[in-house]
Amino acid sequence: MNTDDTGNDKMVYDKIKNVLSPGQTKEEVKDIYNSWADTYEIDLNPGRYQGPIQAAIECCDVIPEANREVALVLDVAAGTGFLGKELQLKGFRNLHALDPSTKMLEKANTRNIYQKVINDFMSEEPLIQVEADTYDIVASSGGMGQGHIPASALWEMLRITRKGGFIILVMREEYLRHPEYDGILEVLMENMEETGKWKTIKKRIIPKYFEEKEGAVFVFEKA
Numbered sequence: 154m155n156t157d158d159t160g161n162d163k164m165v166y167d168k169i170k171n172v173l174s175p176g177q178t179k180e181e182v183k184d185i186y187n188s189w190a191d192t193y194e195i196d197l198n199p200g201r202y203q204g205p206i207q208a209a210i211e212c213c214d215v216i217p218e219a220n221r222e223v224a225l226v227l228d229v230a231a232g233t234g235f236l237g238k239e240l241q242l243k244g245f246r247n248l249h250a251l252d253p254s255t256k257m258l259e260k261a262n263t264r265n266i267y268q269k270v271i272n273d274f275m276s277e278e279p280l281i282q283v284e285a286d287t288y289d290i291v292a293s294s295g296g297m298g299q300g301h302i303p304a305s306a307l308w309e310m311l312r313i314t315r316k317g318g319f320i321i322l323v324m325r326e327e328y329l330r331h332p333e334y335d336g337i338l339e340v341l342m343e344n345m346e347e348t349g350k351w352k353t354i355k356k357r358i359i360p361k362y363f364e365e366k367e368g369a370v371f372v373f374e375k376a
């Protein structure tokens with residue numbers, strides 16, 4: 154296990170366990186992130202957590218460099234803006250962030266990379282301020298997990314993505330087997346493929362996504 158600046162791995166693991174513990178309401182999850190915001194970036198530094206870097210790689214794969222300045226991207230569960238920072242480094246300039254935690258978003262705002270910030274949950278409920286077919290990419294790094302983005306939110310991600318646009322999800326692989334997603338998330342993904350809502354561009358497993366844990370990467374193109 155790596156040791157970070159705090160030198161305290163157990164504390165980080167306890168925080169992750171806490172935020173993912175079963176039976177919490179989405180408001181409770183939000184409150185935990187509000188109180189984690191000050192140390193989140195030290196705790197989940199790139200030496201330990203590869204989500205934002207991997208999600209940015211996928212965004213670059215689907216949008217050629219010449220189009221990155223204009224491509225409109227929604228960073229879902231943006232947190233403190235790790236993914237936005239990576240995307241900006243790769244030439245993306247049209248970035249929006251969505252996250253229910255105001256404290257995480259306050260940190261993200263200090264980066265001056267998001268043109269718009271939406272303080273809300275991603276769920277099956279339509280986001281009133283976002284019209285259908287808006288985004289070239291709807292991407293999430295680390296937003297999927299128990300008590301976090303529900304599987305049913307794929308419908309809303311699909312709605313707000315433009316036709317021919319992309320939905321990119323990067324998450325811890327083992328979460329696919331958590332009760333909230335097991336037999337639900339991947340089944341819905343396949344159902345969307347079979348019913349012509351989207352085309353699966355990529356599904357891959359990556360090593361060392363979080364410490365020694367594997368990650369799962371999904372890329373879909375809206376039909």
Ligand SMILES: C[S@@+](CC[C@H](N)C(=O)[O-])C[C@H]1O[C@@H](n2cnc3c(N)ncnc32)[C@H](O)[C@@H]1O
Binds near residue numbers: 204234257274
């Ligand atoms: C592990 S952090 C990931 C943050 C950032 N994307 C990253 O990779 O560093 C998870 C984030 O998901 C947010 N979140 C939790 N439930 C959510 C939901 N239903 N919709 C959108 N974001 C949610 C939390 O507030 C938190 O900022």
